[in-house]
Amino acid sequence: MDSIVIKDLTYQYPTAEVPTLKNVSLTVKKGELCAIVGANGSGKTTLCNAIRGFVPIFYKGDISGEVLVNGKNVQEEELGTTAMDVGFVFQNPFTQISGVAPTVFDELAYGLCNMGIEPDEIRKRVEEIMKLTKTEEFRDRDPYQLSGGQQQRVALAAVLVMGQDIFVIDEPTSQLDPQSTDDIFEIIKLMKSMGKTIVLVEHKMEQVAEYADQVVVMDEGRIVMEGTPKEVFANPKCREYHTRLPQCTQIALELQEQGIDLDSIPVTVDEMIQMLQEKRKN
Ligand SMILES: Nc1ncnc2c1ncn2[C@@H]1O[C@H](COP(=O)(O)OP(=O)(O)O)[C@@H](O)[C@H]1O
Ligand SMILES: [Mg+2]
Incomplete structure (x- = not known):
């Protein structure tokens, strides 16, 4: 069963001149962690608000396409009803x-x-x-x-x-230091182990690479890449979208550019260690 299904969603804020979301389609399966990454202003928070039903019910504006949460069309629900199915956490803990x-x-x-x-x-x-x-x-x-x-x-x-079984978490660690970031990811890991479905907007790519099942890259309102962390981060195209890479991926790509032959591009530290050990053996 799919927890969230977004079909060809295009949305324009009432005061905007162009759509903020353009033909976005995305499926998040039950129990999966889907990370959304991309430059500031690429539409990540707006997409979260579409899953929440705030776009367009609260923000108004023009919308086409569908957002289904647990099979229910959120645009047909009353504002706040989606909150029964989805828990939301945002950037600023104070608010x-x-x-x-x-x-x-x-x-x-x-x-x-x-x-x-x-x-x-x-x-x-x-x-x-x-x-x-x-x-x-x-x-x-x-x-x-x-x-x-x-x-x-x-x-x-x-x-x-x-x-609830579904969580949308928008940049929970952007105002936090590294230790607090680790504490938050311990809870996210716990949520995963409980079988929760999670949509996570996050700029810290080391954690995205470690915890995400699916990574979606947004650019100017479109989904431009999607796949496993490895499929996305090891693809040189990723660098066109102002997206940071996990540090070990960055290092591996630089080594490759220097002409050092690598069998695969690691996205986590564990993968990097494994790759170096095998290289030493050969
Ligand atoms: N309430 C709003 N009214 C009009 N435009 C908005 C509103 N909120 C966001 N935008 C615009 O939509 C675009 C995407 O914003 P946002 O979804 O916040 O991106 P991100 O979360 O990726 O930084 C930006 O150009 C932003 O200026
Ligand atoms: Mg945002």
């Missing part, structure tokens, strides 16, 4: 805190309370998610007093606790 909960525990319980779930069940689910996401160490703290990285972990925990 995702509800502002009504005095502690992290209450923040995680907030959405479940609104759904009218029994207090015992809420406590059980919040405790479990806090343990899994390692947020229990700040359970009694004010969410606003946490660091950006800690707030983003709480934001991820707060969507995870709601129990």
Whole structure:
């Protein structure tokens, strides 16, 4: 079963002169992590908002094509209904805190309370998610007093606790340091192991190469490349789209340009090590 199916989607904001999304088609299978990469302004966030149903219901504008989430056309749903199926996490952790909960525990319980779930069940689910996401160490703290990285972990925990199967995560680490980035990817790895379907917009290509099943490159509103991390990053065409490459891929391509013969282009550090070891043997 496919979790998200986008068919020939073209969308233009009301104030824009040209479409921001052009003939975008994309399928994300259940349990798959699809990474969306591409230059600033290429339409990644707009695509996330199309999956959310905010484009066009909230932003208005002209749209053609279809977005199906769990088989339902999001443009035919009422605004907010898609949120029952999809959890969203955005770039700025600060804006995702509800502002009504005095502690992290209450923040995680907030959405479940609104759904009218029994207090015992809420406590059980919040405790479990806090343990899994390692947020229990700040359970009694004010969410606003946490660091950006800690707030983003709480934001991820707060969507995870709601129990949806599909997540759209837009540049969760762009404001975070390397350690906090690793912490966030630990949670993303956990989500994957739980069988969640994830659409992730991310500029950190080392992590994309490690965790993504499918990579989609956007350029000026179009999908210009798609495939496994290896198919995309090892293809020299990738460099035309202002997309960074994983460092080891960059190094391997430079070695190749210097005339050093490589059997394959690595996209993760493990692959690089393996390739060098085999080269030494031969
Ligand atoms: N609310 C809006 N109204 C009009 N144009 C917008 C709006 N939001 C984004 N855009 C334009 O759409 C294009 C794609 O933006 P965006 O989806 O945010 O790209 P990305 O997330 O890849 O940086 C940009 O040219 C941007 O200026
Ligand atoms: Mg964006």
